[in-house]
Amino acid sequence: MLARPGFPSFDYVRADTPAQVVRLLEEHGEAARLLMGGTDLLVRMRDGVIRPRLVVDVKHLPGMDDVVCAAQGDLTAGAAVTMNQLAAHPDVRARYPGLAEAARSVASYQLRNRATLGGNLCNGSPAADTGPAVLVLEGRMILYGNHAPSPVREVPAGEFFLGPGRTALQAGELMVGVRFPPPPAGSVGRYLKLGRNRAGDLAVVGVAVLGFPDDTAPSGYRFRIGLASVSPTVIRAWEAEEVLAEGPPGEATFVRAAEQAMEAARPIDDVRASAAYRAAMVRNLTLRGLRQVWERLCEI
C-alpha cells in the first residue's frame, strides 16, 4: 500500500547540454518541467498540483555542480550544487558564511544531499532559505536561453523574485548558476532562522544580516538585511538598512532598524504561524542578528 497515490505518468530525459534543454522547453512548453534534486518538484507532482508530461533532469549538465572562484574575486556556484556541498565548501564558509549557514538550515542532512541552490531559488518560494542570503550578497542569477548574441544573461537577485512561485525566468530559460561578487571588505554575515521545531522545517521567519565598514555611510558601517517567509517573495529590508547607515551603530539604532524591518514585512497567517507572531519575530530575529554581527565587527 502506498501512502500517497503516486505519480501520474511522464517521460524522463537526462539532458547533456543546456542547448538541448532549451530545445525541449521550446518544444513542450508548460508540459515540460526541469528536475534537479526534485525535493520541490516531486512533492508538487505527487500532490497533483502539476502534471508534467516530460521531466528533464538538468543536474548533470557540465559545470552545474561546480563551485568556481574567479581571479577577480567572484565565486560562481553551479545551480545544481547541493545544500550540503554549499554548507561544506571551504570558500563559501570562509567568504560567504551567511550563505553556508542558510544552506545548512534547510530540512535534514539527507534532504540537503538532494536539495540544490538553483532549485531553491527557481522554485520562487518566499520561504526559500538561501533567498535572503543571495539577496544580501547581491548575487547574480546566470540564466541560459535562446537569446542573442550570448545564450547567457545575468539577472541581479534583487530583480529575480517576482511573486510566490514566480521568478524572472522566462519560458525556455534555465538557471545554470549564481555568481557572487567578492564580499565587502571586512564583512560579517549571518542567517537566523526560526522554524516550528529546532530543525528540519520551513522557516516561520528567516533573517540574513550582512554588516561591513563603509566610509561613505554616515555611521561608518552598512548593513544589508534579507527576509524570508514574511512577504510574497524573499525581500530586502531597505528602510531598516537606511536607518543603520545613518547610525550610530549600537543598541538604539539596532532597535529602530528592527522595528523598520518589521514594518517592511507583509506576513500572512498560515499553518506555521500567525501574521502577528511572524511580524514580532522579524523584529526579534533582526535585532539578534544585528547584535551578533556587530559583536563580530567589533572584534575584527
Add this chain to the structure above:
Amino acid sequence: MSRHTISVTVNGSAEYVDVPSNMTLLQMLREKLALTGTKNGCEAGECGACTVLLDGEPVNACMVLAVEVDGREVTTVEGLAHDGQLDVVQQAFVEEGGVQCGFCTPGMLISAHSLLDRNPHPTEEEIRQALVGNLCRCTGYTRIVRAVQKAARGRV
C-alpha cells in the same frame, strides 16, 4: 511513458532493472528487488524511514526517481550486516533498546552509520542534528542517541 533499463549496484551486487520513469528508488527497492527493509512512511521527504545510501551518502529514497540511480551504488539496511554478523550500529541499537515498533529503524541505522563515517566521535548535539530527518514515534529518541554513542565507542 518512457521505460528505462538501468544498471545499479545494490548492497554490492550488480542489478539490471527495467523501471518506468515515474517509479521511485523506494518503489524499485521494495517492489522490484524485494528489499523491504527500507520503509515507506510519508513519501514526502519528511520522515526518513526510506533513507538509503546513494554513492555512500544518505538520501530519501522516496524523493529519488529510480531512473536517476543508473550507474550508481545503493546501500540499504539489508547491506549493513556481513556474514551473519550485525554491524556495530545495529548491535548497539539492539543492546540499548533503540528499537520499539521498528518502523523508523532502517532509516535511523543508515543515517547513524553515515554520521559515524563522516564524524567518528559525534557529540550528543551532533547526533541529534544528524537524525533530524529521521522521525520516531515510539522511543522518544533518548535510547537511539545512546545507541549511536555506544556504536561510536564500539567502532574505535
